[in-house]
Amino acid sequence: MKEETSIKNTLRNKFDELPVNGTVNQDWHAMKKALRVAMPTAALGIAIQWKALLTKKIMWLLVASITAIGGATELIVYMRHQDNEKQRVLPVKVAPVAHVQPVKTNTQEKQPNTKQSNGQHGLLADSTAKQNDATVAVPDTIVQHKKQPIKIGKTIRQSADTTKSTSKHKVIVNHQNNVPPKIKKKIERIDDTLAKAKNKPDSVALQGRLKKHPRQPPMGPDSVARKHKKLPLVP
């Protein structure tokens, strides 16, 4: 029994002499990786939590910034739209018309001066209603649209100048933009001709025109005209 024990001890001692081939650092590195997965430390847990929190924060910041940018863009678009509406709707000329007697044809119609419009739409509605309904009462003020094309020959009241009479006048409008090119050319040609004629009163054309209607001398028997025309002498 003693011998067996001594043999065991000898064997143990022998095996304790075995050279170790492994490298502690390398194996510990692998061990640490395994431990990190199996048993994450508190510091690592906190770090992971912080990372997650930061990621969440960044996510929230991103979402908030996107929302803010979107909202701002929407606001800008809305404001531009509003400005455009305002420009379209606001009256260009508002002037009182003197000596105009309101014609009471429709009892339901209200006085535009007394009416308080809430917004631009109301004003637009009023102005369009006035334009469409020509027979309806003549208001004190005429609202003209800036972009509203004025038809040639349309009769409106000249309300801008209060000194002038309120009788209807034909409004001459420079309509060259609406004229087709062929007619425009013709007009230009006529204008040129007229201008030339004005500038050169002694021009050949004018002389020719004047020559057409000279004061005819009496056609006597010795007249030059008779000779020229070779008219037979009437006894």
Added chain:
Amino acid sequence: MDEKQLLFLIEGCIANKRKAQEEIYRLFYQAMYRLCMRYLRSDDLVPEALNAGFLKAFTNIKKYDDAKGSFSTWLSAIIVRSCIDLYRSELRFQGHDDIALTDNTPLLPPDVLDRLYVADLLCYVRALPSASQVVFNLYEVDGYDHGEIATMLNISESTSRWHLSAAKKQLRNMIGTPEDAI
């Protein structure tokens, strides 16, 4: 390292402090590495078995009771089990119930063992069949009895005895010492 320091490190390991774990790892690395070398057939498998054993020990370090035994014994038991687990599929134990009272003759005389190089001895042990190698290491070197070996390997005690006897016989033959000389 004295007991107090070791207990302090163990407490650090219980608190999951990486530094304490590293200290313990470095302290027992060589002893456990040698242990794995004895149980395994190749050195390549040693780090794997070693780290698996250490990981098992660190995760279950709360279960360690210093009143029951030393930390080194507890750790080596875990490492041995991890080595056995690593190539359990290769372990094929043969049942021999008729070896109830097998030979208690010692392996080799101590003076013969002294003359052997440890590298040669390791080669001889590794040359044994897997099951016989494990039983020989458990019984002859680590001091387990047949009951513990039977429980550990899930075999009968007589099978353990048979494997030990077979291992001794083969080693004697390999070393070249006549049986009657022992």
